[in-house]
Amino acid sequence: MAVKHFEAEVRREPKGAVLDLRGEINGFAQGTLDAAYAEAEKENPGAILLNFEGVDYINSTGIALIVGLLARARATKRDLSAYGLSEHYVEIFNITRLSDFMGVFPDEESALYGTVVK
Amino acid sequence: MSAPTNGFRRTLAELSVPSEPGNERRAMEEVAGTVGGLGLPERTMERLKTAVAEATMNAMEHGNHYRREAPVLIEVTATEAELSVKITDEGTGPAAFDPETPDLEAKLEGAQTPRGWGLFLIKSMVDDMNVTGDERHHTVELILHLDGREEENDGRKAL
Numbered sequence: 001m002a003v004k005h006f007e008a009e010v011r012r013e014p015k016g017a018v019l020d021l022r023g024e025i026n027g028f029a030q031g032t033l034d035a036a037y038a039e040a041e042k043e044n045p046g047a048i049l050l051n052f053e054g055v056d057y058i059n060s061t062g063i064a065l066i067v068g069l070l071a072r073a074r075a076t077k078r079d080l081s082a083y084g085l086s087e088h089y090v091e092i093f094n095i096t097r098l099s100d101f102m103g104v105f106p107d108e109e110s111a112l113y114g115t116v117v118k
Numbered sequence: 119m120s121a122p123t124n125g126f127r128r129t130l131a132e133l134s135v136p137s138e139p140g141n142e143r144r145a146m147e148e149v150a151g152t153v154g155g156l157g158l159p160e161r162t163m164e165r166l167k168t169a170v171a172e173a174t175m176n177a178m179e180h181g182n183h184y185r186r187e188a189p190v191l192i193e194v195t196a197t198e199a200e201l202s203v204k205i206t207d208e209g210t211g212p213a214a215f216d217p218e219t220p221d222l223e224a225k226l227e228g229a230q231t232p233r234g235w236g237l238f239l240i241k242s243m244v245d246d247m248n249v250t251g252d253e254r255h256h257t258v259e260l261i262l263h264l265d266g267r268e269e270e271n272d273g274r275k276a277l
Protein backbone atom coordinates (compact mmCIF):
# COMPACT_ATOMS: atom_id res chain seq x y z
CA MET A 1 0.00 0.00 0.00
CA ALA A 2 1.33 3.41 -0.92
CA VAL A 3 1.82 5.64 2.07
CA LYS A 4 -0.39 8.68 1.74
CA HIS A 5 1.25 12.00 1.46
CA PHE A 6 1.08 14.45 4.31
CA GLU A 7 0.82 18.17 3.73
CA ALA A 8 0.71 21.14 6.06
CA GLU A 9 0.13 24.77 5.21
CA VAL A 10 0.22 27.83 7.41
CA ARG A 11 -2.52 30.46 7.37
CA ARG A 12 -2.40 33.70 9.31
CA GLU A 13 -5.60 34.73 11.07
CA PRO A 14 -6.08 37.73 13.36
CA LYS A 15 -6.26 35.49 16.44
CA GLY A 16 -3.32 33.27 15.54
CA ALA A 17 -1.74 30.97 12.99
CA VAL A 18 -3.67 28.03 11.58
CA LEU A 19 -1.88 24.88 10.44
CA ASP A 20 -4.04 23.18 7.80
CA LEU A 21 -3.08 19.49 7.94
CA ARG A 22 -3.95 16.95 5.26
CA GLY A 23 -3.31 13.22 4.91
CA GLU A 24 -1.86 10.81 7.47
CA ILE A 25 -0.03 11.82 10.60
CA ASN A 26 2.52 9.09 11.11
CA GLY A 27 6.31 8.91 11.21
CA PHE A 28 6.55 10.14 7.63
CA ALA A 29 4.85 13.42 8.60
CA GLN A 30 7.54 14.53 11.03
CA GLY A 31 9.68 16.71 8.75
CA THR A 32 6.73 18.44 7.11
CA LEU A 33 4.90 18.97 10.38
CA ASP A 34 7.94 20.35 12.20
CA ALA A 35 8.76 22.69 9.31
CA ALA A 36 5.18 23.97 9.13
CA TYR A 37 5.08 24.54 12.88
CA ALA A 38 8.35 26.47 12.70
CA GLU A 39 6.85 28.57 9.92
CA ALA A 40 3.74 29.20 12.02
CA GLU A 41 5.90 30.37 14.93
CA LYS A 42 7.76 32.93 12.84
CA GLU A 43 5.55 35.92 13.50
CA ASN A 44 5.29 34.95 17.16
CA PRO A 45 1.52 34.37 17.27
CA GLY A 46 -0.13 34.02 20.65
CA ALA A 47 -1.96 30.92 19.49
CA ILE A 48 -1.49 28.16 16.94
CA LEU A 49 -4.48 26.10 15.76
CA LEU A 50 -4.05 22.64 14.28
CA ASN A 51 -6.74 21.99 11.67
CA PHE A 52 -7.36 18.23 11.42
CA GLU A 53 -10.31 18.40 9.01
CA GLY A 54 -8.19 16.92 6.22
CA VAL A 55 -6.55 14.23 8.37
CA ASP A 56 -7.91 10.70 8.05
CA TYR A 57 -5.37 8.74 10.09
CA ILE A 58 -3.19 9.37 13.14
CA ASN A 59 -1.11 6.56 14.60
CA SER A 60 0.82 6.38 17.87
CA THR A 61 3.87 7.96 16.23
CA GLY A 62 1.61 10.78 15.05
CA ILE A 63 0.37 11.24 18.61
CA ALA A 64 4.03 11.53 19.66
CA LEU A 65 4.57 14.24 17.04
CA ILE A 66 1.61 16.19 18.41
CA VAL A 67 3.01 15.77 21.94
CA GLY A 68 6.24 17.27 20.62
CA LEU A 69 4.41 20.27 19.19
CA LEU A 70 2.55 20.74 22.46
CA ALA A 71 5.84 20.68 24.38
CA ARG A 72 7.23 23.34 22.01
CA ALA A 73 4.12 25.48 22.44
CA ARG A 74 4.28 25.26 26.22
CA ALA A 75 7.98 26.09 26.25
CA THR A 76 7.22 29.30 24.36
CA LYS A 77 4.03 30.00 26.36
CA ARG A 78 1.90 29.75 23.27
CA ASP A 79 -1.64 28.32 23.15
CA LEU A 80 -1.96 25.23 20.97
CA SER A 81 -5.45 24.08 20.00
CA ALA A 82 -6.97 21.49 17.70
CA TYR A 83 -10.14 21.37 15.65
CA GLY A 84 -11.76 19.22 13.02
CA LEU A 85 -10.90 15.87 14.63
CA SER A 86 -13.25 12.96 13.98
CA GLU A 87 -15.18 11.59 16.94
CA HIS A 88 -12.71 8.69 17.18
CA TYR A 89 -9.69 10.95 17.38
CA VAL A 90 -11.42 13.22 19.90
CA GLU A 91 -11.68 10.07 22.04
CA ILE A 92 -7.99 9.38 21.54
CA PHE A 93 -7.12 12.95 22.49
CA ASN A 94 -9.21 12.40 25.63
CA ILE A 95 -7.67 9.10 26.70
CA THR A 96 -4.12 10.27 26.03
CA ARG A 97 -5.01 13.44 27.98
CA LEU A 98 -3.92 15.67 25.10
CA SER A 99 -7.30 17.39 25.52
CA ASP A 100 -6.32 18.29 29.10
CA PHE A 101 -3.44 20.36 27.79
CA MET A 102 -4.83 21.77 24.56
CA GLY A 103 -8.25 22.98 23.52
CA VAL A 104 -10.13 20.58 21.24
CA PHE A 105 -12.85 22.23 19.17
CA PRO A 106 -15.27 21.02 16.50
CA ASP A 107 -14.43 23.68 13.91
CA GLU A 108 -12.35 26.76 13.26
CA GLU A 109 -14.97 29.24 14.36
CA SER A 110 -15.38 27.63 17.74
CA ALA A 111 -11.62 27.21 18.05
CA LEU A 112 -11.25 30.94 17.62
CA TYR A 113 -14.30 32.02 19.60
CA GLY A 114 -16.26 29.16 21.07
CA THR A 115 -16.72 25.96 22.99
CA VAL A 116 -14.36 23.07 23.71
CA VAL A 117 -15.40 19.52 22.70
CA LYS A 118 -15.21 16.85 25.38
CA MET B 119 -21.67 -11.91 7.11
CA SER B 120 -23.52 -13.01 10.22
CA ALA B 121 -22.08 -13.78 13.64
CA PRO B 122 -20.97 -17.40 13.99
CA THR B 123 -23.31 -19.74 15.80
CA ASN B 124 -22.89 -20.07 19.53
CA GLY B 125 -19.99 -22.17 20.78
CA PHE B 126 -18.18 -22.55 17.50
CA ARG B 127 -15.17 -20.47 16.57
CA ARG B 128 -15.17 -19.58 12.94
CA THR B 129 -12.17 -18.32 11.02
CA LEU B 130 -13.19 -15.20 9.12
CA ALA B 131 -9.85 -14.42 7.50
CA GLU B 132 -6.15 -15.26 7.45
CA LEU B 133 -4.14 -12.34 6.16
CA SER B 134 -0.46 -11.74 5.44
CA VAL B 135 1.00 -8.25 5.41
CA PRO B 136 4.58 -7.46 4.29
CA SER B 137 6.58 -5.66 6.98
CA GLU B 138 6.88 -2.25 5.36
CA PRO B 139 6.27 1.14 6.94
CA GLY B 140 2.69 2.25 6.43
CA ASN B 141 1.30 -1.25 5.93
CA GLU B 142 -0.51 -1.10 9.25
CA ARG B 143 -3.22 0.82 7.40
CA ARG B 144 -3.57 -2.00 4.91
CA ALA B 145 -3.93 -4.43 7.82
CA MET B 146 -6.57 -2.37 9.57
CA GLU B 147 -8.61 -1.85 6.42
CA GLU B 148 -8.48 -5.55 5.55
CA VAL B 149 -9.58 -6.55 9.04
CA ALA B 150 -12.34 -3.94 8.94
CA GLY B 151 -13.54 -5.36 5.63
CA THR B 152 -13.47 -8.87 7.07
CA VAL B 153 -15.64 -8.04 10.08
CA GLY B 154 -17.87 -5.58 8.24
CA GLY B 155 -20.80 -7.98 8.25
CA LEU B 156 -20.80 -8.50 12.01
CA GLY B 157 -22.75 -5.32 12.59
CA LEU B 158 -20.26 -3.70 14.94
CA PRO B 159 -21.14 -0.14 15.93
CA GLU B 160 -19.06 2.42 14.08
CA ARG B 161 -17.29 3.49 17.25
CA THR B 162 -16.28 -0.09 18.01
CA MET B 163 -15.07 -0.55 14.45
CA GLU B 164 -12.88 2.56 14.71
CA ARG B 165 -11.45 1.31 17.99
CA LEU B 166 -10.71 -2.10 16.50
CA LYS B 167 -9.01 -0.50 13.50
CA THR B 168 -6.73 1.55 15.74
CA ALA B 169 -5.84 -1.49 17.86
CA VAL B 170 -5.10 -3.62 14.78
CA ALA B 171 -2.99 -0.84 13.23
CA GLU B 172 -0.94 -0.33 16.39
CA ALA B 173 -0.38 -4.05 17.00
CA THR B 174 0.59 -4.56 13.35
CA MET B 175 2.97 -1.60 13.41
CA ASN B 176 4.60 -2.96 16.55
CA ALA B 177 4.93 -6.40 14.94
CA MET B 178 6.48 -4.97 11.76
CA GLU B 179 8.87 -2.70 13.64
CA HIS B 180 9.98 -4.64 16.69
CA GLY B 181 9.19 -8.24 15.70
CA ASN B 182 10.15 -8.26 12.03
CA HIS B 183 12.42 -5.18 11.96
CA TYR B 184 10.68 -4.01 8.79
CA ARG B 185 12.03 -6.91 6.75
CA ARG B 186 9.63 -7.10 3.83
CA GLU B 187 10.16 -10.85 3.46
CA ALA B 188 8.99 -11.38 7.04
CA PRO B 189 5.22 -10.93 6.90
CA VAL B 190 2.90 -10.16 9.77
CA LEU B 191 0.19 -12.82 9.90
CA ILE B 192 -3.29 -11.86 11.00
CA GLU B 193 -5.99 -14.36 11.90
CA VAL B 194 -9.53 -13.14 12.49
CA THR B 195 -11.92 -15.52 14.23
CA ALA B 196 -15.24 -15.14 15.98
CA THR B 197 -17.75 -16.90 18.12
CA GLU B 198 -21.16 -15.52 18.97
CA ALA B 199 -19.62 -14.03 22.11
CA GLU B 200 -16.32 -12.58 20.94
CA LEU B 201 -14.19 -11.43 18.06
CA SER B 202 -10.50 -12.30 18.13
CA VAL B 203 -7.72 -10.85 15.99
CA LYS B 204 -4.34 -12.56 16.38
CA ILE B 205 -1.34 -10.66 15.02
CA THR B 206 1.84 -12.72 14.72
CA ASP B 207 5.39 -11.65 13.87
CA GLU B 208 8.70 -13.50 13.66
CA GLY B 209 10.27 -12.02 16.74
CA THR B 210 11.74 -14.00 19.59
CA GLY B 211 11.21 -13.70 23.30
CA PRO B 212 8.55 -11.49 24.80
CA ALA B 213 6.76 -9.10 22.44
CA ALA B 214 8.47 -5.73 22.53
CA PHE B 215 6.24 -3.01 23.88
CA ASP B 216 7.41 0.05 25.73
CA PRO B 217 6.75 -1.07 29.31
CA GLU B 218 6.48 2.48 30.61
CA THR B 219 2.94 3.74 31.11
CA PRO B 220 2.68 6.96 29.14
CA ASP B 221 2.34 10.04 31.30
CA LEU B 222 1.63 13.07 29.17
CA GLU B 223 2.75 15.53 31.81
CA ALA B 224 6.10 13.72 32.09
CA LYS B 225 6.42 13.70 28.31
CA LEU B 226 5.77 17.42 28.10
CA GLU B 227 8.42 18.02 30.74
CA GLY B 228 10.93 15.81 28.93
CA ALA B 229 10.97 13.16 31.66
CA GLN B 230 9.55 10.58 29.21
CA THR B 231 10.04 10.22 25.47
CA PRO B 232 7.11 11.60 23.42
CA ARG B 233 6.66 8.10 21.97
CA GLY B 234 5.47 4.94 23.68
CA TRP B 235 1.70 5.21 23.08
CA GLY B 236 1.19 1.97 21.14
CA LEU B 237 0.45 -0.51 23.91
CA PHE B 238 -1.60 2.07 25.80
CA LEU B 239 -3.77 2.70 22.74
CA ILE B 240 -4.25 -1.01 22.06
CA LYS B 241 -5.31 -1.72 25.63
CA SER B 242 -7.66 1.25 25.60
CA MET B 243 -9.35 0.21 22.36
CA VAL B 244 -10.21 -3.46 22.97
CA ASP B 245 -11.77 -5.46 25.79
CA ASP B 246 -8.85 -7.84 26.31
CA MET B 247 -5.36 -8.34 24.99
CA ASN B 248 -3.19 -11.45 25.28
CA VAL B 249 0.49 -11.65 24.41
CA THR B 250 2.13 -15.00 23.77
CA GLY B 251 5.39 -16.08 22.18
CA ASP B 252 7.94 -18.79 21.64
CA GLU B 253 11.42 -19.04 20.11
CA ARG B 254 10.14 -18.07 16.66
CA HIS B 255 7.02 -15.95 17.00
CA HIS B 256 5.18 -13.32 18.98
CA THR B 257 1.41 -13.19 18.91
CA VAL B 258 -0.75 -10.37 20.18
CA GLU B 259 -4.42 -11.30 20.43
CA LEU B 260 -7.02 -8.55 20.47
CA ILE B 261 -10.44 -9.49 21.83
CA LEU B 262 -13.75 -7.70 21.54
CA HIS B 263 -16.73 -9.03 23.48
CA LEU B 264 -19.69 -9.00 21.14
CA ASP B 265 -22.46 -9.53 23.72
CA GLY B 266 -24.25 -6.27 24.38
CA ARG B 267 -21.91 -4.37 22.09
CA GLU B 268 -24.80 -2.36 20.62
CA GLU B 269 -25.35 -0.73 24.04
CA GLU B 270 -21.94 0.87 23.84
CA ASN B 271 -23.24 3.54 21.52
CA ASP B 272 -24.99 5.14 24.46
CA GLY B 273 -21.96 5.62 26.64
CA ARG B 274 -18.21 5.39 26.87
CA LYS B 275 -16.59 2.07 27.60
CA ALA B 276 -14.81 2.02 30.92
CA LEU B 277 -11.09 2.39 30.31
